[in-house]
Amino acid sequence: LFSKKQSEYDFFDEIEETLIMADVGVETSLAIINQFKTYLNDNKIHDPEKLKNYFKQSLLDMIPHVHYELKENQLNILFILGVNGVGKTTSIGKLAHLMKAEGKSVMIAACDTFRAAAVNQITAWGERADVPVVKLEMGSDPGAVLHNALDSAIANKVDLLLVDTAGRLHNKENLMAEIEKLHRIILKKASDSHHETLLVLDAGTGQNAFVQAQTFHKSIKIDGTILTKLDSTSKGGIVIALAHQLKLPVKYVGLGEGIMDLVPFDKEDYVNSLF
Amino acid sequence: NITGRFDKIIKSLRRQSRLSESNIKDGIREIKLALLEADVNYKVVKEFIQEVEQEAFGEKVIKSVTPVEQFIKVVHDKLIDVMGSHNAELQFKKTGISVILTVGLQGSGKTTTCAKLGYYLKDNKRVLLVGADTYRPAAKDQLRVLAEQCDLGIFTGGDKDNPLKICKQALKYAKEKDYHLVIIDSAGRLQIDDTLMKELVQIKKAVEPDEILFVSDAMAGQNIVDVVSEFDKRLDISGIILTKFDSDTRGGAALSIKRTTGKSIKFIGTGEKVDNFELFHPDRIAGRILG
Numbered sequence: 001l002f003s004k005k006q007s008e009y010d011f012f013d014e015i016e017e018t019l020i021m022a023d024v025g026v027e028t029s030l031a032i033i034n035q036f037k038t039y040l041n042d043n044k045i046h047d048p049e050k051l052k053n054y055f056k057q058s059l060l061d062m063i064p065h066v067h068y069e070l071k072e073n074q075l076n077i078l079f080i081l082g083v084n085g086v087g088k089t090t091s092i093g094k095l096a097h098l099m100k101a102e103g104k105s106v107m108i109a110a111c112d113t114f115r116a117a118a119v120n121q122i123t124a125w126g127e128r129a130d131v132p133v134v135k136l137e138m139g140s141d142p143g144a145v146l147h148n149a150l151d152s153a154i155a156n157k158v159d160l161l162l163v164d165t166a167g168r169l170h171n172k173e174n175l176m177a178e179i180e181k182l183h184r185i186i187l188k189k190a191s192d193s194h195h196e197t198l199l200v201l202d203a204g205t206g207q208n209a210f211v212q213a214q215t216f217h218k219s220i221k222i223d224g225t226i227l228t229k230l231d232s233t234s235k236g237g238i239v240i241a242l243a244h245q246l247k248l249p250v251k252y253v254g255l256g257e258g259i260m261d262l263v264p265f266d267k268e269d270y271v272n273s274l275f
Numbered sequence: 276n277i278t279g280r281f282d283k284i285i286k287s288l289r290r291q292s293r294l295s296e297s298n299i300k301d302g303i304r305e306i307k308l309a310l311l312e313a314d315v316n317y318k319v320v321k322e323f324i325q326e327v328e329q330e331a332f333g334e335k336v337i338k339s340v341t342p343v344e345q346f347i348k349v350v351h352d353k354l355i356d357v358m359g360s361h362n363a364e365l366q367f368k369k370t371g372i373s374v375i376l377t378v379g380l381q382g383s384g385k386t387t388t389c390a391k392l393g394y395y396l397k398d399n400k401r402v403l404l405v406g407a408d409t410y411r412p413a414a415k416d417q418l419r420v421l422a423e424q425c426d427l428g429i430f431t432g433g434d435k436d437n438p439l440k441i442c443k444q445a446l447k448y449a450k451e452k453d454y455h456l457v458i459i460d461s462a463g464r465l466q467i468d469d470t471l472m473k474e475l476v477q478i479k480k481a482v483e484p485d486e487i488l489f490v491s492d493a494m495a496g497q498n499i500v501d502v503v504s505e506f507d508k509r510l511d512i513s514g515i516i517l518t519k520f521d522s523d524t525r526g527g528a529a530l531s532i533k534r535t536t537g538k539s540i541k542f543i544g545t546g547e548k549v550d551n552f553e554l555f556h557p558d559r560i561a562g563r564i565l566g
């Protein structure tokens with residue numbers, strides 16, 4: 001039979017293991033646990049039965065709840081960034097379908113002009129979602145595609161323009177410079193649009209996801225993230241690290257490879273999934 | 276050759292006027308945290324540290340002049356030893372057509388890696404790339420473009436053919452056209468997707484690959500242990516390829532995968548171009564994981 005004190009230690013060991021194995025990361029996990037220990041001591045809470053619920057609540061309080069909303073009567077732009085293979089192109093296909101189903105007019109800019117068959121892939125998704133894709137052939141300047149897409153979106157009074165970009169590692173300076181250049185085109189050409197930048201992160205990535213968010217954010221203000229592949233057995237603990245250290249919200253979650261497999265982030269569902 | 280965090284650990288432990296058991300305990304905790312920060316799996320780290328403690332506090336250390344450095348050395352050497360002390364070679368048939376099958380999670384770099392493998396081996400063999408991913412939009416186009424860029428053969432079957440049929444027909448086609456090596460690109464899949472895992476088992480039965488290579492992102496997190504165990508259990512993989520090694524990830528997944536499966540890491544992907552592909556060197560990853 002455990003004594004009260006011992007139960008508390010077991011609880012903290014268990015929490016440390018849960019958080020670390022969920023890819024919350026060492027620094028964030030230890031910080032959260034220490035803050036929680038202080039809270040318990042300050043409030044003289046020692047009932048092992050209550051610990052878990054208090055802890056869940058502390059996680060919920062820490063996670064920002066920000067929904068993505070289109071602004072009426074203006075062009076909305078989502079600039080989609082991320083490292084290679086995380087699910088940018090697929091997420092854009094899903095978003096296009098989601099917004100079209102809400103009665104919005106959507107357009108896609110195929111600004112990955114680099115990777116083999118990237119234009120074919122986003123074109124296929126555009127067909128599935130039944131939205132137009134503005135593109136040029138592989139090897140063209142992504143800025144030229146963006147210019148064309150912005151012209152067309154503005155002329156056609158499109159509600160939402162989704163901009164697909166090539167995967168790029170955040171530690172490659174020239175590739176980060178390219179993304180800054182694309183962003184400046186949006187700022188210049190569509191200054192009165194409601195534009196946001198979303199970073200796509202793969203739930204199966206380890207602590208490097210945090211470095212990705214920090215580094216991309218240095219180049220361009222990141223308004224939120226899309227967390228993909230949460231249908232895998234990974235827990236996507238990056239959500240907690242991003243909330244705790246950067247106050248960065250997750251706006252959508254990818255739950256599969258089909259066009260319907262994208263949902264707005266729900267923090268209650270998420271925290272429950274950790275335990 | 277240990278830098279960064281380990282240097283810091285050594286320096287701080289050296290500063291102690293004499294090494295007490297609690298200093299060593301702190302040193303061990305620091306090393307545990309360093310490995311966890313490198314994305315090595317939690318359970319792998321626990322086991323690894325226990326083994327190091329047994330080895331480091333055995334006979335050898337008592338006789339040594341600097342127990343701390345001995346301890347660090349045990350960790351470093353054990354890491355290299357675990358990662359495999361030599362480059363694991365690809366196994367090919369002596370006669371007949373050799374077959375390589377790449378498998379892994381979605382987006383890990385399989386398609387690109389098939390082209391890289393083909394490009395790496397084409398000087399000694401006629402290579403045929405097989406596009407057996409019928410799920411992802413434009414997957415076959417992607418492999419075809421890469422094959423043309425590298426001047427490799429390409430077979431993608433009919434639009435209505437399923438992956439198993441494509442693989443079987445590819446072998447026939449390879450025989451007809453005198454190819455020595457067939458490299459099969461498969462669709463990304465979750466290890467918990469029973470239908471798709473069974474599909475791979477069927478493909479394995481049908482084409483009897485000489486190599487089944489699990490392609491993993493070098494920045495994979497804690498869960499890669501569960502993923503690769505299941506792939507290994509179902510397919511008995513013959514080796515691993517780690518991609519996106521050109522990122523700044525510490526790459527602890529390498530140690531987790533090796534400890535979990537015992538299978539060797541054969542190659543690493545170091546960029547998006549077809550020649551960004553190298554033989555795996557265990558000592559390089561050891562230094563990187565230790566930070």
Ligand SMILES: Nc1nc2c(ncn2[C@@H]2O[C@H](COP(=O)(O)OP(=O)(O)OP(=O)(O)O)[C@@H](O)[C@H]2O)c(=O)[nH]1
Nearest residue numbers: 084085086087088089090167229254255256381382
């Ligand atoms: N299971 C699962 N797979 C996903 C999800 N989102 C994307 N994928 C898969 O991940 C793989 C990569 O997706 P892409 O959309 O090509 O990723 P990307 O970021 O555009 O890749 P690059 O443009 O090459 O950098 C594909 O096989 C997708 O089907 C998800 O939520 N769940």
Ligand SMILES: Nc1nc2c(ncn2[C@@H]2O[C@H](COP(=O)(O)OP(=O)(O)OP(=O)(O)O)[C@@H](O)[C@H]2O)c(=O)[nH]1
Nearest residue numbers: 084085381382383384385386387463519544545546
């Ligand atoms: N920087 C870098 N990018 C890589 C490397 N290997 C692959 N990539 C990129 O990673 C992304 C995904 O590669 P794919 O070959 O499409 O991955 P996949 O495993 O075939 O994806 P699915 O078929 O959807 O499961 C692409 O943008 C590739 O260019 C690498 O070693 N370094």
Ligand SMILES: [Mg+2]
Nearest residue numbers: 088089112167
């Ligand atoms: Mg893409």
Ligand SMILES: [Mg+2]
Nearest residue numbers: 385386408414
């Ligand atoms: Mg592929």
